[in-house]
Amino acid sequence: MGSASATISSEPVLTERLRTLRAAGRRALVCYVTAGHPDADASLRLLRELPEAGADVLEVGVPFSDPLADGPIIQGSSQEALAQGVTLGRSLDLIAEAKSSAPVVLFSYLNPLIAAGPEVLQRAHAAGVSGVLVTDLPVGADPAREAWLGSGPLEFVRLVAPTTPAERMAEIARHGRGFVYLISRLGVTGVHQGVAATLPETITRLRGVCELPICVGFGISSPAQAREVGALADGIVVGSALVQAAGVGGVDAALALVRGLRAALDEVAG
Amino acid sequence: MTQVATDRFGAFGGRYVPETLVPALDALEIALAEAVADPAFERELTYLLETYVGRPSPLSDAPALSARIGASVWLKREDLNHTGAHKINNALAQALLAKRMGKRRIIAETGAGQHGVATATVCARLGLECVVYMGEEDMRRQELNVFRMRLMGATVVPVTAGTRTLKDATSEAIRDWVATCEDSHYIIGSVVGPAPYPRMVRDFQAIIGREARAQMLQRAGRLPNVVVACVGGGSNAMGIFHAFVGDPSVRLVGVEAAGEGLESGRHSASLSKGVPGVLHGTLSYLLQDADGQVHPAHSISAGLDYPGVGPEHSFLRDSGRAEYVSVTDGAALHGFQLLSRLEGIIPALETSHAVAWLAEQAGRFPADDAILLCVSGRGDKDVGQVSTMLDLEGKA
């Protein structure tokens, strides 16, 4: 591997990756894929080849039967992966096998994590996971389980929504690690045109109370959106568009999409 | 500041939702507290419950059923409410609350269609826009209710994801609300979902038990020994239980759907066979596999066909204050016919589960026991489905 880690820094992997990018004036490209979608082989290839196409961080979605926060594309990918027997355990196997060069954030609903038991965070870490993000566990909802997720070996990434008031943003920023995931628009994941009109103002509010890098996701799919959001935030998250590309056009189509987004994002610097 | 962690029933309940909904739930919590403290809200609700819904609902004695069971059975007649079930108690109260909050668009999910019909009804009455999510499978099973909702101006959206039943309709309704929470209110149909829904829906349904308790004292001169109700999400059961929870002499029995049998894997008995887990924003007993994937539920009755259950029932189960039993599809069909024949009351298939449990207990109660059964709804919506399953002439 190129990045021979002679570093003795104990800085967590995800935090370090985002700090390095920020120092270099580069925007982070966070790429979401559903584990096991479109199939296990393609999923492995994606985890291995996305970093070279331009992904800085990988979010790996754990397929769940009832993905409340997801639109039809990610719902469909979860169903397909589940039909092939990919649940949390298989997701971790795929991550371990892929040995991706980019930090991996496990993106899960709470129930599969609870069902897997308290040791799952150690297992995930051993599989090469750096961070964890839980869609249906907002800050303050379950202090015991939040403490469990936050005090283990993984960096616990928290989410902010366009509806989140400023005081709560500050509370979330205090609890978050790695970066803050800012949901760009009201609604579930999906592919949208344009950027929510409220986004610049939301980012300004969040910046006022948050030191962590801010990555913006939900609905970002095109280079034009990447440029626009990249000019405002520290990074972008692309999910549904990537899952759709992988489902329709296969791994190569997904990689092409990511190269396009990378190029667009690199036009924004400083 | 946010209260997200506080609203629990023991370990159960909570608010396991996407961040976007947290402020909406906070706002709902505040609006609810203000509304219940405002006599004007209480007045308007009571006025509509009396003049539009038809409350108080009667308490009927049941001579033939009592003779069959060997104890005196009393029926709390929620089937006589406007729209034919208990669901309207909650739908009406939440719609009034939505109006207070300035929300003009209402979202609902429905299984049997009873909650959808109740919501469409109150929206027509109050001039609110209404969108109801319903699984495609349930739209087939409950065609007439789809027509009723559309007749009253509601938009019925077919849900084709997953099992195409109540579970997926609920997910889809929540997805709508995540996108529209600033101008829409989500009227959940049972004591499920994120806080404050389970407590709010229970409080809006608690009128069932308040009335029934007073009616029992007046008519029978005593409290019942047993209160029995069917449990899907658990709103009619919580509604009738709540007034009796503080009466230690009263046995509380919730009847779940055992579908094709508890060992068949095809049932909806979350409290009997589930494991605590998180679905639709709440921590409660849940039908799920070892990987934490939600297991599809099954019941002959669309209104019980749900893999989760209200968190307060999980609490009452674990604390031993209530007991939960189950009866099969076949037994429910028997209960459906039994109440029809013996009392001239055609019960909903959901209610038929409670009737069936009672029938199975025949001869086991002391003769001077009084049993209160919640007739959560009437069976008109089910006669089409049941008539294709039964050959009445052949059996006559």
Ligand SMILES: Cc1ncc(COP(=O)(O)O)c(C=O)c1O
């Ligand atoms: C008549 C009737 N009873 C019971 C139920 C089950 O709901 P719950 O358990 O919330 O009372 C339904 C649901 O549709 C219903 O229509």
